[in-house]
Every structure is written in C-alpha cells, then in structure tokens.
Amino acid sequence: MKNIPDFVLVRPQMGENIGAAARAMLNFGLDRMSVVAPRDGWPNERAVAMASGAGRVLDGARLSATTAEAVADCAMVFATTARDRDLTKPVYSPEAAMIEARDRIARGERVAILFGPERTGLENDDVARANAIVSVPTNPDFPSLNLAQCVLLMGYEWRRAIAAPAAQTMEMAGTDFANHAELEALAAHYEERLDTAGFFFPEGKAPAMKRHLRNLWSRMPLTRADVQTFHGMMRQMVRWKERG
Known part of the structure; x- marks a missing residue:
C-alpha cells in the first residue's frame, strides 16, 4: 500500500474538474484517486485534456458505484464540507x-x-459514512470551494504534514553573508570618511553617533556583494568630491 491517502471524488459532475483535481493531486505527490458515479461516465475525455500531464492519476483511478464501496477498506474517512x-x-x-x-x-x-x-457538495448520507469532517475557514458569506480548489488545498496540507517547508529561505545568488570582520571593515571605512567630512558633530555626540552607525551595519543582513557595493559607493563619492 502506498503511504498516501485516497482522494475520493463523489459524483463529480464535470470532467474538467476531475482533470483539474488530478493535476492538483500530482502537484503534491498524490495519485490515489477514486471516482464515485461520475455524472458523465468514465473514462472522460475532458478530464484527460484538463489533467495536463497528470493523466497517470486518471489512468490509475478506481471507479466505484457508491461512496460505501469507495471507502470499504479504509480505517479513517474524512468528509470535506462547508455546510x-x-x-x-x-x-x-x-x-x-x-x-x-x-x-x-x-x-x-x-x-x-x-x-x-x-453543485451541492456531499450529501448527509455521504457524510454519515465519514469518521470526521474537515472544515475550511472560508468566508461565511461565500464558503463554497470549487472541487479542484478543495483538492488542491487538502493536497497542500498533506504535503506540509509529511515534509513541512521552511517558512522562509534566502536565495544567495552566488554570494555569502558578510562575516563580522568584513562588517567591521565597512563600518571603519564609513566612520573614517564621515569623520573627515565633519559628519560627527557636535564632538560630544560623536561616540553615540558612531555607535549608532555600527549598530546599523550589524543589524543589516548584508552579503559580501552588498559590502563591496557600499565600499564602492563611498569611494566613488570621495573621488567625486576630490574632483570637484
């Protein structure tokens, strides 16, 4: 048995929605689909066209006449419903x-x-066969989800459950974060040039101003490329001033 849940589409009405559901499932590594009494018969050409590369999910789909038949070998059944x-x-x-x-x-x-x-979602007879209900916190004034949207949402949550992605990652684009020595050199460069320019005035406030500037550099998540850019900016401004 595959270590994934069965996604059971109960009496789906449109082949396009079945195909879109198959595509959504495969996006998240799911390919165990069951189709219960589809309105337009099975197999369905429009489902295949809409699956767009996820045809193998449809090829392996189990066809059942009733919900009871589709879940007969399941130990736990969830029913998705907004009502x-x-x-x-x-x-x-x-x-x-x-x-x-x-x-x-x-x-x-x-x-x-x-x-x-x-059109209607699951009937009470279907829900009665489930062990539990899954409720999506949608807008109470417009709670109904498209079939494929609901499949996509549950597929996403499945993927998170088995391999939770990092909440945030950083693409470094060929560089690394600057180390403390590089930040120290940058701070010293700016402090020296700003001191020459008379920025630290009045003299009594100079220590606090320099400390604030160093704190600014250390607080910023600068890469080595960023540090070189700031060095270059300051050197160019000094050259421009000297030419003037």
Missing part, C-alpha cells in the same frame, strides 16, 4: 486532518478524503 450538518462528528481543520491522516497511514491504516459534487 452545517445535523450530525455529531469531530471537525478538523485541513492541517489537523492531514496530520491525523499522516499518523494513521504510518501505522498501516488506509485513509480517505471525500470531496462532494460541484
């Missing part, structure tokens, strides 16, 4: 649901996520 239901069930955020799915799959359980048809 209030007259059913007592635990409600998960997308993030928490995918963490739970990850942990259960790691224990050898099979997990499914149900997605409803475009």
Whole structure:
C-alpha cells in the first residue's frame, strides 16, 4: 500500500474538474484517486485534456458505484464540507486532518478524503459514512470551494504534514553573508570618511553617533556583494568630491 491517502471524488459532475483535481493531486505527490458515479461516465475525455500531464492519476483511478464501496477498506474517512450538518462528528481543520491522516497511514491504516459534487457538495448520507469532517475557514458569506480548489488545498496540507517547508529561505545568488570582520571593515571605512567630512558633530555626540552607525551595519543582513557595493559607493563619492 502506498503511504498516501485516497482522494475520493463523489459524483463529480464535470470532467474538467476531475482533470483539474488530478493535476492538483500530482502537484503534491498524490495519485490515489477514486471516482464515485461520475455524472458523465468514465473514462472522460475532458478530464484527460484538463489533467495536463497528470493523466497517470486518471489512468490509475478506481471507479466505484457508491461512496460505501469507495471507502470499504479504509480505517479513517474524512468528509470535506462547508455546510452545517445535523450530525455529531469531530471537525478538523485541513492541517489537523492531514496530520491525523499522516499518523494513521504510518501505522498501516488506509485513509480517505471525500470531496462532494460541484453543485451541492456531499450529501448527509455521504457524510454519515465519514469518521470526521474537515472544515475550511472560508468566508461565511461565500464558503463554497470549487472541487479542484478543495483538492488542491487538502493536497497542500498533506504535503506540509509529511515534509513541512521552511517558512522562509534566502536565495544567495552566488554570494555569502558578510562575516563580522568584513562588517567591521565597512563600518571603519564609513566612520573614517564621515569623520573627515565633519559628519560627527557636535564632538560630544560623536561616540553615540558612531555607535549608532555600527549598530546599523550589524543589524543589516548584508552579503559580501552588498559590502563591496557600499565600499564602492563611498569611494566613488570621495573621488567625486576630490574632483570637484
């Protein structure tokens, strides 16, 4: 068994949405799709056209006549829905649901996520077969998500659950961050030239002004290329002044 959840599209109405869902799934390393009673039959040419390179997800999709059949071998089933239901069930955020799915799959359980048809979403009979509900914090005045959008969102949360990306990275573009010696040399260069220009005035405030300037350099995340640029700027300004 693959260590990924089943994404179950229940009675999808448009082939284009099935294809877009397949593409969204493959974006996040998911290819276990089940299709329950698609309105326009199966296979669907419009789904293939819309999948745009994710055709293998459609090729491997399981076709089921009912939701019960699609989830028969699953130990945990989540139902995605934006509507209030007259059913007592635990409600998960997308993030928490995918963490739970990850942990259960790691224990050898099979997990499914149900997605409803475009016009109405999942029916209560479908939701009743789920162990829990997944609720997306959408605008309460416009809560409905397109089928492929909902698949994309859950696929993204799955990917985060198994390989959380760094919140922020830095592209260094062929350089490294400046070390303290390089920052010290830059600070000394500016301090010397600014002192010559009479910047540190009055004399009694000069120590505090120099300390403030050094603190500015140390606070800035400068690369070695940045440091060389600042040195060059100051040298050019001095040359321009001397020519004048």
